[in-house]
Amino acid sequence: MAEQKHVVIVGAGFGGVCLAKELAKENVRITLVDRHNYHLFQPLLYQVATAVLAVPEIAYPTRAFFKHNKNVEFQLASAEGVDQERKVLLTNHGEIAYDYLVLAAGATTNFFGNxxxxxxxxxxxxxxxxxxxxxxxxxxxxxxxxxxxxxxxxxxxxxxxxxxxxxxxxxxxxxxxxxxxxxxxxxxxxxxxxxxxxxxxxxxxxxxxxxxxxxxxxxxxxxxxxxxxxxxxxxxxxxxxxxxxxxxxxxxxxxxxxxxxGVRAQDFIKDCGGEVDRAGRIIVEENLLVRGSDCVFAIGDCANFQHGTERPLPTVAPVATQEALQVGRNIMALIHGKKPEELGRFVYQDLGAMATIARxxxxxxxxxxxxxxxxxxxxxxxxxxxxxxxxxxxxxxxxxxxxxxxxxxxxxxxxxxxxxxxxxxx
Incomplete structure (x- = not known):
């Protein structure tokens, strides 16, 4: 039996958790890394801030997602960069070697230098x-x-x-x-x-x-x-x-x-070996590989995907989860011998938009x-x-x-x- 490939996913947001769930069904070893031990439902953060909901109603323990998946490990750590030459993720608790790496680290507030x-x-x-x-x-x-x-x-x-x-x-x-x-x-x-x-x-x-x-x-x-x-x-x-x-x-x-x-990518993204835009997002190809890499992907709010669109895709959950599914397929294709240029291209399906104003x-x-x-x-x-x-x-x-x-x-x-x-x- 072939040795399991090691997939490291940075970020337990919508994209990271979705990808880990998909790959958990495959013969791969997965390490999910996040600086918090919970998955946060960000769209309802404002309801915690305005006393509608309590914390446990929008935050879910990350390990609980994978209690039945022995091939998934969670590591509580903060990512600090990537050494693509040595194929290691740098964290505040040491290095994590990978065969395939997925950056799904979300975004932070953009104050535009003020x-x-x-x-x-x-x-x-x-x-x-x-x-x-x-x-x-x-x-x-x-x-x-x-x-x-x-x-x-x-x-x-x-x-x-x-x-x-x-x-x-x-x-x-x-x-x-x-x-x-x-x-x-x-x-x-x-x-x-x-x-x-x-x-x-x-x-x-x-x-x-x-x-x-x-x-x-x-x-x-x-x-x-x-x-x-x-x-x-x-x-x-x-x-x-x-x-x-x-x-x-x-x-x-x-x-x-x-x-x-406004939002921008987490600071460490600029230290991951790829090209970034003005908002700090790492630029990806149509197959969601980081430009210049054959084993590092990026999805969600930290990725700049601009292929067939006038501007980068919006920083919303459906983008991250759809990209996660495509990256899951592409990682398995690489494991099974396909070359990067043969990978599937990501096409975003716009699910529309909605916003609540009041009761x-x-x-x-x-x-x-x-x-x-x-x-x-x-x-x-x-x-x-x-x-x-x-x-x-x-x-x-x-x-x-x-x-x-x-x-x-x-x-x-x-x-x-x-x-x-x-x-x-x-």
Whole structure:
């Protein structure tokens, strides 16, 4: 019997876990490497940040996926680079030799070189960041409600909440924060809620670029009706932790800036032996091999795939999982003797886009789940479809059930019970 080939996968996100599950069925040895011991359902991070869901409902132990797969090992480590000549992955806990390597490390927040914004704003790409934001949001109302607070300008800084970025994350956060404030209105009796402002800033002329213009306008209309101050063509220039400066000279006094304006690849990707783009993503060929390599692949948010498309593919889960399936086939083809130039080419199947705006409000443009009929919709129908899709993709039966029950509970009563502060108040 031939010796098992060793496949190393960096990243336990959507693409990495999908690939490991596929290759677990084959006669290969797999090592899945991640700096966290859990798989994170990133699309629902904002619901942890706004006290809709609790941590275990969107984070699933990575080892639990593979408890019946003896050929899959998980290693808790941070990747630091790749030595392609020696065929080893470099980590903070030593080197891991590979026959085939797949980079599926996801992305981090892109501050576009603005260090002051990076130091003082709240990003939304990790579980720790979502928990920190949740505590901060509750803290701000506690600070504003202090009886001995006499400085009205300072109080206003605590009551202005700014989200930068009009993509799905920014839209979903804006709607969720407005609904969290509706809960607070019943509990913070001394506060004047006419002074509470949620502001969404977008540098371009529209929000949600992945949906048609009429759905973009529908999204803006719903947010504005709920009280969100949506400002288009508004770029941020600086933020010092107390004052947000805008292009054109305007300023917003605020202690809360949530940055949802872009992503870039993890820093170590540039040290993996391939060519990278301006966002740090490693450039791949049509077969998803890293340019210049015959055994290193890259998928998902850390890969720049631009073949037959005007721009790189979007940083969404369907891209990562579809690429994972193609890489799985290509690795097995290499093991069975095919040459790199004979590998299958990746073709992305666009599954459309959807975003939730608030309770009972969402937009979608794409196939209806299960039925598969293409549909452009908004309102309750789109919101129901959004819920169904996300429930299907959650890991674990416990998460499916509890999230469904919490969403029903939240829709009917608007309750937010996860408003527990775990950090010390300044």
């Amino acid at each position: 260090e002051s914004v990076a130091q003082n704003s709240y990003p939304m790409k990790s579980l720790q960041e979502a928990i920190a934001l949740r505590s901060h949001l509750v803290h701000e109302f506690e600070r504003a409600a202090r009886v001995n607070e006499t400085d009205d300008d300072e109080r206003q800084r605590h009551l202005n909440f700014v989200i930068v970025g009009g993509g799905a994350t920014g839209i979903e956060l804006a709607g969720a924060i407005i609904e969290l404030i509706d809960v607070f209105k019943k509990e913070y009796h001394s506060l004047d809620f006419s002074r509470v402002h949620v502001i969404l800033l977008e540098a371009m002329g529209s929000v949600l670029p992945m949906v048609p213009p009429d759905l973009q306008q529908k999204t803006i209309d719903v947010l504005r009706k709920k009280g969100v101050d949506v400002r288009l063509n508004t770029a941020v220039t600086d933020y010092d932790g107390s004052t947000l400066s805008l292009k054109g000279g305007d300023v917003i006094p605020t202690k809360t800036v949530i940055w949802a304006a 009972g409000e969402a937009v979608m443009n794409g196939p209806i789940p299960v039925i598969g009929i293409n549909m452009k919709a908004s309102g309750f129908i789109a919101w129901t479809a959004w819920m169904f899709v996300h429930l299907m993709r959650l890991a674990g039966k416990y998460a499916n059930f509890t999230v469904m029950m919490k969403w029903i509970w939240n829709y009917i009563l608007g309750k937010r019970l996860a408003r527990i502060i775990l950090t010390k108040m300044e």
